Amino acid sequence: MGGGYWPVADVLAYLAGRWRVERDVRDLASGERGRFEGVTVFGALAGGGLLHEESGTFTWQGVARPATRTLRFLPGDTPGTADVRFADGRPFHALDLRSGRHVAEHPCAADLYRGEFTVRDAGHWGTVWRVGGPAKDLVLTTGYVREG
Structure with a gap:
């Protein structure tokens, strides 16, 4: 995604709702390509x-x-940011x-x-996720479009 960026004051408020998802997966080592199509729902957590x-x-x-x-x-340490975690609670990344x-x-x-x-x-x-190392050499490019 190129061009200008659109600032988001509160990432959790922005993401809430339902998004259509399309993801291209490229294995740079083998040249294989895959595709994911589906939906992502960001629903409120207690x-x-x-x-x-x-x-x-x-x-x-x-x-x-x-x-x-x-x-x-x-909610992240700074207002408007997020702390992303795996389903089991392990840390993934800040956003x-x-x-x-x-x-x-x-x-x-x-x-x-x-x-x-x-x-x-x-x-x-x-x-765009770039995964590199001895086990993986991938690029995952995902686009999200708000539904409704």
């Missing part, structure tokens, strides 16, 4: 924050399978979209996940 529930179909090497993912977006763009890193065993989040406007945002 005690504050949002529960991110993603569901859809992931197609890899011509085989389509159901896929889901759950994350927790909790600050007050400039309309954020770069996050997450070490996973010997691999490093580096994500760039960009906001285009009130109804469009995206991520």
Whole structure:
């Protein structure tokens, strides 16, 4: 996603609701490509924050399978930011979209996940995750479009 960024004063308020998701997955080592299509719902969590529930179909090497993912977006240390955690509560990354763009890193065993989040406007945002290391060499590009 290029061009200008759209600043978000409160990431949790911005994300709340239902988003259509399209994700391109490229394995740079093998040249294989996959695609995820589905929805992400950011619903209220008791005690504050949002529960991110993603569901859809992931197609890899011509085989389509159901896929889901759950994350927790909790209020961050700074107003308007979020602390993103895995479903089991382990830390994933911080998220600050007050400039309309954020770069996050997450070490996973010997691999490093580096994500760039960009906001285009009130109804469009995206991520590009680059995963590199001995086990993985991937680029995951995701676009989100607000529904309703």
